[in-house]
Amino acid sequence: MIKVLFFARLQEELGKDNMELDTAGWTIDELKNWLEAEYNLDGVTQTMTAVNEEFTDGSHILASGDTVAFIPPVSGG
Amino acid sequence: MIKVLFFARLQEELGKDNMELDTAGWTIDELKNWLEAEYNLDGVTQTMTAVNEEFTDGSHILASGDTVAFIPPVSGG
Amino acid sequence: MTSNYFELTDQPIVTEAVIEKVKRREAGAVTTFIGTVREFTNDKRTLKLEYQAYQSMAEKKLADIGDEVYEIWPDAVAAITHRIGMLDISDAAVVIAVSSPHRKTAYEANEYIINRIKEVVPIWKKEFWEDGTSWVGDQLEKTHYPTGEPWKGEGHD
Amino acid sequence: MTSNYFELTDQPIVTEAVIEKVKRREAGAVTTFIGTVREFTNDKRTLKLEYQAYQSMAEKKLADIGDEVYEIWPDAVAAITHRIGMLDISDAAVVIAVSSPHRKTAYEANEYIINRIKEVVPIWKKEFWEDGTSWVGDQLEKTHYPTGEPWKGEGHD
Numbered sequence: 001m002i003k004v005l006f007f008a009r010l011q012e013e014l015g016k017d018n019m020e021l022d023t024a025g026w027t028i029d030e031l032k033n034w035l036e037a038e039y040n041l042d043g044v045t046q047t048m049t050a051v052n053e054e055f056t057d058g059s060h061i062l063a064s065g066d067t068v069a070f071i072p073p074v075s076g077g
Numbered sequence: 078m079i080k081v082l083f084f085a086r087l088q089e090e091l092g093k094d095n096m097e098l099d100t101a102g103w104t105i106d107e108l109k110n111w112l113e114a115e116y117n118l119d120g121v122t123q124t125m126t127a128v129n130e131e132f133t134d135g136s137h138i139l140a141s142g143d144t145v146a147f148i149p150p151v152s153g154g
Numbered sequence: 155m156t157s158n159y160f161e162l163t164d165q166p167i168v169t170e171a172v173i174e175k176v177k178r179r180e181a182g183a184v185t186t187f188i189g190t191v192r193e194f195t196n197d198k199r200t201l202k203l204e205y206q207a208y209q210s211m212a213e214k215k216l217a218d219i220g221d222e223v224y225e226i227w228p229d230a231v232a233a234i235t236h237r238i239g240m241l242d243i244s245d246a247a248v249v250i251a252v253s254s255p256h257r258k259t260a261y262e263a264n265e266y267i268i269n270r271i272k273e274v275v276p277i278w279k280k281e282f283w284e285d286g287t288s289w290v291g292d293q294l295e296k297t298h299y300p301t302g303e304p305w306k307g308e309g310h311d
Numbered sequence: 312m313t314s315n316y317f318e319l320t321d322q323p324i325v326t327e328a329v330i331e332k333v334k335r336r337e338a339g340a341v342t343t344f345i346g347t348v349r350e351f352t353n354d355k356r357t358l359k360l361e362y363q364a365y366q367s368m369a370e371k372k373l374a375d376i377g378d379e380v381y382e383i384w385p386d387a388v389a390a391i392t393h394r395i396g397m398l399d400i401s402d403a404a405v406v407i408a409v410s411s412p413h414r415k416t417a418y419e420a421n422e423y424i425i426n427r428i429k430e431v432v433p434i435w436k437k438e439f440w441e442d443g444t445s446w447v448g449d450q451l452e453k454t455h456y457p458t459g460e461p462w463k464g465e466g467h468d
Contacts, residue, residue, distance in 0.1 A: 181349060186343035244338075
């Protein structure tokens, strides 16, 4: 299983902060496209992504046990 | 009368922190040269000077009531 | 460097406590940056703010920034505390303290840290305006940013 | 700006109290500089320090620096407290706080202030070493400075 985390606007639009998905073997880009289509999640394809708390890119292939987080533009500080 | 203030090393060498002198009409440089000769006050001729709490230069002419301060290299902060 | 040099908290930040973490006998300079909630941004009034974080990753990224600082300025010691949750005007959102033997390093490293926080630390700010709310930096109609690497955040700069 | 924004004290400086002076609803950034007594300078051990000041002129010069800051950065507010008397290792000799709407100004104005203090404020530091004492910056055998205008001081830079 893959754990997917949502924050900020994405979390509010989706109405939840995480999902468990059976998407091992998918790339990040494939996951994003699927989420955008399935949940009408605006702009997720343009969002930064972290896998297991490190930034990664759209070609990264997911493995079972990974935690994926979509990271809208940060605004801390 | 002119009030003359001494700080830091100058104060220690002289053993006092102020003098009252009757040197109205003198320039700062004349006062410095006199102090160096009279009190063997090492390096006073190279020391910055303030009159009435503002920095001034050696050609400044003293007026009665002035407060002169010799300002060794500052090291605050 | 223990991990509590880089932490998130849902309680008010005590500046003095962050400073204490970096004080050392060999330090001659300590700089502090306090990012506070500003009431007006371009004439628009903020009522309050909410900070949300991906907490575990955020603390890790703060510690990564501490490592970057150590790489660039080996004689600097840094501590960062970022607050999350609801904040009022003038509340401190972040406190950064840096100590070093000489002051130039303490200023440079401190400014480096706040810039990096705004680039790479997964913390989000939600503004509560008189006429609604918005997540800062993520207004889709006007924000364009590349995927693939961290971007510049907005805020009190 | 009231004069107690710029003051000398013979008591320990409370950093938070200096910060409080500059906090404002319109400020998004507060920077603080704390100059502390460092134990070692070039492998020479300092036991303690004494700061002496020409008090009235020093407070006036601190306020002058505040005016300079206001000229250069009109949206900055600064407060400076400098300690005098005997200090131990790690004691704060000076605390400078600057608030501004945006952080760049708060850093720049703060660093400007400490640099100016070291140039123009009549405060002197006496080092107590293991083998004697010396007034910093006034060792006649190795200090050369021009008369006629303020010079660069030494210290934690």
